Amino acid sequence: GAVVSQHPSRVICKSGTSVKIECRSLDFQATTMFWYRQFPKQSLMLMATSNEGSKATYEQGVEKDKFLINHASLTLSTLTVTSAHPEDSSFYICSARDRSIGEAFFGQGTRLTVV
Amino acid sequence: AQTVTQSQPEMSVQEAETVTLSCTYDTSESDYYLFWYKQPPSRQMILVIRQEAYKQQNATENRFSVNFQKAAKSFSLKISDSQLGDAAMYFCAYRSREGYIDNYGQNFVFGPGTRLSVLP
Numbered sequence: 724g725a726v727v728s729q730h731p732s733r734v735i736c737k738s739g740t741s742v743k744i745e746c747r748s749l750d751f752q753a754t755t756m757f758w759y760r761q762f763p764k765q766s767l768m769l770m771a772t773s774n775e776g777s778k779a780t781y782e783q784g785v786e787k788d789k790f791l792i793n794h795a796s797l798t799l800s801t802l803t804v805t806s807a808h809p810e811d812s813s814f815y816i817c818s819a820r821d822r823s824i825g826e827a828f829f830g831q832g833t834r835l836t837v838v
Numbered sequence: 839a840q841t842v843t844q845s846q847p848e849m850s851v852q853e854a855e856t857v858t859l860s861c862t863y864d865t866s867e868s869d870y871y872l873f874w875y876k877q878p879p880s881r882q883m884i885l886v887i888r889q890e891a892y893k894q895q896n897a898t899e900n901r902f903s904v905n906f907q908k909a910a911k912s913f914s915l916k917i918s919d920s921q922l923g924d925a926a927m928y929f930c931a932y933r934s935r936e937g938y939i940d941n942y943g944q945n946f947v948f949g950p951g952t953r954l955s956v957l958p
Contacts, residue, residue: 834881
């Protein structure tokens, strides 16, 4: 199956700093990528939809100025958590859609801890 | 908007036995996809099985099979001959079919999950 690589898998940062998470589709072109957040023992909640070459669409309640999404190429989308605070600590997962086969694949996830 | 419900927060099964995980959903669409994903402690989302709503035949993948009842909007997962490696969180998910939405979306709508324990 198609591979989606998410990096880093774990990151610890100080409160007030920014963290960038990358999501790459390794063997297909992804016109659309999705960013999810998962709190402990909870389900995945969609944060935003990232379309190549255009602005991301954010779900209600997600601060677009805090969670910056860039989808500059057909294989890469980035999520930047700006001025991170402890409440931003969570597990972030990306999903990339292979339009040629109409299927979406998940990255390995990133565990963010803000101290 | 679509919703997915999993009424069993936790389930347990004896090794080699069979277990069924429940899922119901709500949608006004007539064509869509349904999925079961497994999330082990590594947190990697692993596709277990997929069902296309226009197909009446229930999907099967080795020890995994579904009971898809479209009219009842029910999509249960049966795991036969349970193995220790099956222990994980299981998420039921819904996804619109292309053409039913006016954006590139097609994001998954996930249920709350069922934690499955397999007892040796």
